Amino acid sequence: MKATGILARLSTGFERFQLDVDLALPGNGVTALFGHSGCGKTTLLRCIAGLQDCDGQLSVNGDVWQADNSRLPVHKRPLAYVFQETSLFPHLSVSGNLNFGYRRTPSAQRRIHPQQVIDWLGLSHLLDRRPERLSGGERQRVAIARALLTSPRLLLMDEPLSALDQTSKRDILPYLETLRDTLDIPIVYVSHSATEVARLADYIVMMDQGRVVAEGGLQETLARPDQPFALEEDAAVIVPAVIRERDSQWHLCRAEFDGGSLWLRDDGQAEPGNRVRLQIPARDVSIALAANHDQSTQNLLPARVMDMAAEQRPGMTTVRLQVGETSFLSRITSRSAHQLGLSPGMKVCLQIKSVAIVE
Numbered sequence: 001m002k003a004t005g006i007l008a009r010l011s012t013g014f015e016r017f018q019l020d021v022d023l024a025l026p027g028n029g030v031t032a033l034f035g036h037s038g039c040g041k042t043t044l045l046r047c048i049a050g051l052q053d054c055d056g057q058l059s060v061n062g063d064v065w066q067a068d069n070s071r072l073p074v075h076k077r078p079l080a081y082v083f084q085e086t087s088l089f090p091h092l093s094v095s096g097n098l099n100f101g102y103r104r105t106p107s108a109q110r111r112i113h114p115q116q117v118i119d120w121l122g123l124s125h126l127l128d129r130r131p132e133r134l135s136g137g138e139r140q141r142v143a144i145a146r147a148l149l150t151s152p153r154l155l156l157m158d159e160p161l162s163a164l165d166q167t168s169k170r171d172i173l174p175y176l177e178t179l180r181d182t183l184d185i186p187i188v189y190v191s192h193s194a195t196e197v198a199r200l201a202d203y204i205v206m207m208d209q210g211r212v213v214a215e216g217g218l219q220e221t222l223a224r225p226d227q228p229f230a231l232e233e234d235a236a237v238i239v240p241a242v243i244r245e246r247d248s249q250w251h252l253c254r255a256e257f258d259g260g261s262l263w264l265r266d267d268g269q270a271e272p273g274n275r276v277r278l279q280i281p282a283r284d285v286s287i288a289l290a291a292n293h294d295q296s297t298q299n300l301l302p303a304r305v306m307d308m309a310a311e312q313r314p315g316m317t318t319v320r321l322q323v324g325e326t327s328f329l330s331r332i333t334s335r336s337a338h339q340l341g342l343s344p345g346m347k348v349c350l351q352i353k354s355v356a357i358v359e
Helices: 042-049 094-103 114-120 136-148 166-182 194-200 219-223 336-338
Strands: 004-013 018-026 029-034 053-062 063-068 079-082 154-158 184-190 203-208 210-217 238-249 252-256 260-265 275-281 285-288 299-310 316-323 326-333 347-352
Touching: 004 042, 004 184, 018 042, 018 184, 018 203, 018 210, 029 042, 029 194, 042 079, 042 154, 042 184, 042 336, 053 316, 094 114, 094 219, 114 136, 114 166, 136 154, 136 166, 136 275, 166 194, 184 194, 184 203, 194 219, 194 238, 194 275, 203 219, 210 219, 219 238, 219 326, 238 260, 238 326, 252 275, 252 336, 260 299, 285 326, 316 336, 316 347, 326 347
Parallel strands: 029 184, 029 203, 079 154, 154 184
Antiparallel strands: 004 018, 004 053, 053 063, 203 210, 238 252, 238 275, 252 260, 285 347, 299 316, 299 347, 316 326
16 A cells, blocks of 8 residues: 555635545555546646645645645745646757756755656657757657656646647657656646556546545546446546467467456567556446357456446446456446346356557
8 A cells, every 4th residue: 555645635716616625645656637628637736836826735745835824835845847838948958958957956855867867768869959859759758857857756747748649649658657667756647638547547536626526546446336437438447467478370468467367459569477557448348147158259257246336328337347356347238237137246247348458
């Protein structure tokens, strides 16, 4: 269990509604603030940074940044904030931009050094270039590196990939994964992209109308049928797994998770031993009372029904099922649930049509 790193009880009014949150977030890894545009994610991030006035208390890894009668000013909060726009200095090279962030940090407080971020973010071949000679993804990597060279105790990222095209996003995501796995500070990551959250987050805070509607570890929270995003068309669970073997004849690979294994299409990138995250859409999971191997769906798993939730759309039900210690969601018609006689505790067979590595 990760130690609690950020304690926030913050509220503020803004145009559309009142922000009102009460959170205890992990002290390392990536916490994603997730929700539709305008739900209050960026406002909460700005309140944590001190860029927007708010009421309440805030502490980070035991240090009080805001209390009822005191508030640490923005320039004294040991954090780094990565915006959608990079704002690199156009007259400086990549090396010059990095040194700017490094020099502004007193030597006694430097815990992150230039060569480290150059290695983490793959910048060695870019050091002599000016920003105008960089791609969008390269500029964002430099901006993140410059922010890290202030040796922050908290990294805030406000939709850092939203201005990039799909190719640039795919290029930069592995570097963000490296930061997640390397840094020993909490990262709060704002996004409305389910793909980014699925790939990067360890912990998720789901927001709507300025309030937290669900929070917790990524896997268990996405698998809750009562959280609002489970009822949306693209709802899916994320399953950590390890690639165990490849079937070159059929271009498949087998991924093992806590409770079983799944076959998926092999794109040539997944080597045995690789740790991956699998995305399994609820709409691609059906339920049978017994395994039937005489069908095209090859991923059949024994499971137990845990709970069920009727959707707002008439006639649909979301079911949470357990395979070993791993949860899955299935979206089926309410008529099917009734005809199968589904109820909590019942043993069934999952039929999983689609499995993909999150990338």
